[in-house]
Amino acid sequence: MRIALGGDRAGFPLKQVVVERLNGISVSLIDCGTNSSESCDYPDFAVAVAREIIEGRADRGIVVCGSGVGVSVAANKIPGIRAAVCHDTYSAHQGVEHDDMNVLCIGGRIIGSELAFEIIDSFLRARYVPQERHTRRLEKVLKIEQGGLSALD
Numbered sequence: 001m002r003i004a005l006g007g008d009r010a011g012f013p014l015k016q017v018v019v020e021r022l023n024g025i026s027v028s029l030i031d032c033g034t035n036s037s038e039s040c041d042y043p044d045f046a047v048a049v050a051r052e053i054i055e056g057r058a059d060r061g062i063v064v065c066g067s068g069v070g071v072s073v074a075a076n077k078i079p080g081i082r083a084a085v086c087h088d089t090y091s092a093h094q095g096v097e098h099d100d101m102n103v104l105c106i107g108g109r110i111i112g113s114e115l116a117f118e119i120i121d122s123f124l125r126a127r128y129v130p131q132e133r134h135t136r137r138l139e140k141v142l143k144i145e146q147g148g149l150s151a152l153d
Contacts, residue, residue: 011064
């Protein structure tokens with residue numbers, strides 16, 4: 001699996017630990033930065049990770065900021081990206097299985113590295129399950145993405 005990983009300065013310490021862990025398993029890792037604890041803007045890394053997915057170079061993405069919220073908000077503005085903050089393993093796999101989530105957002109100031117590894121593992125092992133109700137709901141989400149609120153009128 002090809003994984004794009006990025007994060008801002010608040011997520012940098014956890015991102016570095018995740019880089020080390022993911023390099024030890026059978027994934028292709030695309031590091032989208034940041035590569036220091038210097039001040040930077042979280043939307044830049046949400047966009048960098050999303051670009052790798054949208055352009056077909058990555059299958060999934062992981063973005064880390066202080067809380068996970070900022071990168072989630074930014075990533076969800078990009079058509080084709082379905083991102084969520086997950087600080088538990090259930091949400092991480094259920095988001096993929098039911099909602100075809102393709103970007104995991106985590107807060108480097110919220111969870112520690114061991115829990116992060118469990119959540120990431122749950123996210124990476126999960127597969128979308130195209131049951132009728134999941135497909136129907138995802139189609140509605142895609143309509144909203146394409147046409148805003150008027151798409152559902």
